[in-house]
Amino acid sequence: MNLIKSVLIVTGAGSGIGRQVALQGARDGAAVIASDINAATLEETKQMGDKEGLQIEVYTLDVADKKAVSDFAEAIIPQLKGQKLLLVNNAGVGLFSGNFYNTSQDDFEWLININLWGVIRMTKAFYPYFIKQNEGHIVNLSSVFGLGGFANQTAYCTAKFGVRGFTEALRMELIGTNIYTTCVHPGGIKTNIMRSATPKGPELTEAMHLKAIATFDKVAMTTPEKAARLILNAVKRKKQRLVIGNDGRAIDSITRLFPVAYSKIFKRKMDKAFKV
Ligand SMILES: NC(=O)c1ccc[n+]([C@@H]2O[C@H](COP(=O)([O-])OP(=O)(O)OC[C@H]3O[C@@H](n4cnc5c(N)ncnc54)[C@H](O)[C@@H]3O)[C@@H](O)[C@H]2O)c1
Numbered sequence: 001m002n003l004i005k006s007v008l009i010v011t012g013a014g015s016g017i018g019r020q021v022a023l024q025g026a027r028d029g030a031a032v033i034a035s036d037i038n039a040a041t042l043e044e045t046k047q048m049g050d051k052e053g054l055q056i057e058v059y060t061l062d063v064a065d066k067k068a069v070s071d072f073a074e075a076i077i078p079q080l081k082g083q084k085l086l087l088v089n090n091a092g093v094g095l096f097s098g099n100f101y102n103t104s105q106d107d108f109e110w111l112i113n114i115n116l117w118g119v120i121r122m123t124k125a126f127y128p129y130f131i132k133q134n135e136g137h138i139v140n141l142s143s144v145f146g147l148g149g150f151a152n153q154t155a156y157c158t159a160k161f162g163v164r165g166f167t168e169a170l171r172m173e174l175i176g177t178n179i180y181t182t183c184v185h186p187g188g189i190k191t192n193i194m195r196s197a198t199p200k201g202p203e204l205t206e207a208m209h210l211k212a213i214a215t216f217d218k219v220a221m222t223t224p225e226k227a228a229r230l231i232l233n234a235v236k237r238k239k240q241r242l243v244i245g246n247d248g249r250a251i252d253s254i255t256r257l258f259p260v261a262y263s264k265i266f267k268r269k270m271d272k273a274f275k276v
Helices: 016-027 039-051 066-080 105-115 117-133 154-173 206-219 224-236 246-257 262-274
Strands: 006-010 031-036 056-060 084-089 136-141 179-186 241-244
Touching (some): 006 016, 016 084, 016 224, 031 039, 084 117, 179 246, 224 241
Parallel strands (some): 179 241
């Protein structure tokens, strides 16, 4: 899909990958509608775009809020006027809660409501427009944690496997149409995701969180700029599955080659990085 004369809607555009998708999408010629729950960081994205004369409209939007998402779609769809739509469901959070035993049901539900329901809700809200136009592209951010299940990440993996299943099911339903999906599985991307994940478990301390942030910063190989470029290139080439980074490709291969043994292969690494 060519981005010129298209509209690009991106969620979670106040930071990391989403901010870069907004800026680079606007540079590529799309009219960008950027949203985030955080109005202040979203405004920073807008100002970065303004400095380059880019067209970026901003909306504060919480993808976990059912009514806010449907109000947002109701406000935006009439403005689209038949233009090609690229929807990038990027907003997401991390949860630093330790293992499943120490993760409360409320925290689990909180994460699913953003990382999985946020993607489904946004897609559902804009789907009638895609179907009516019979063109466009939906990009959903899963993760390498949607390729394998990892210790101390039960809620996150559940959401990201869900995003993958949802996107791949749509992919099959949309065969023969002009509507495409891309499921994105990034490895570590140097963003604020671990920094923003507040310690939630009963035995967690700030020091443990700081250690996890330091580990994440060390192992996250790819910049958000590069991740966004790869995502937009995948859209241009109608690539429907995108794994990002050498770390991402290694996890992709190992989980496929050793669909059971990968748990033991990765356990020591995961315990070191995230055990509390
Ligand atoms: N950084 C990584 O290593 C990595 C790896 C795999 C997948 N991902 C996924 O990529 C996506 C982007 O993450 P990132 O690394 O850029 O993180 P980030 O923390 O830098 O940015 C996430 C953005 O989402 C926003 N957000 C959070 N909750 C929201 C809500 N309820 N409604 C709307 N916006 C909300 C935040 O305010 C923030 O601006 C996420 O879905 C994440 O799970 C990231």
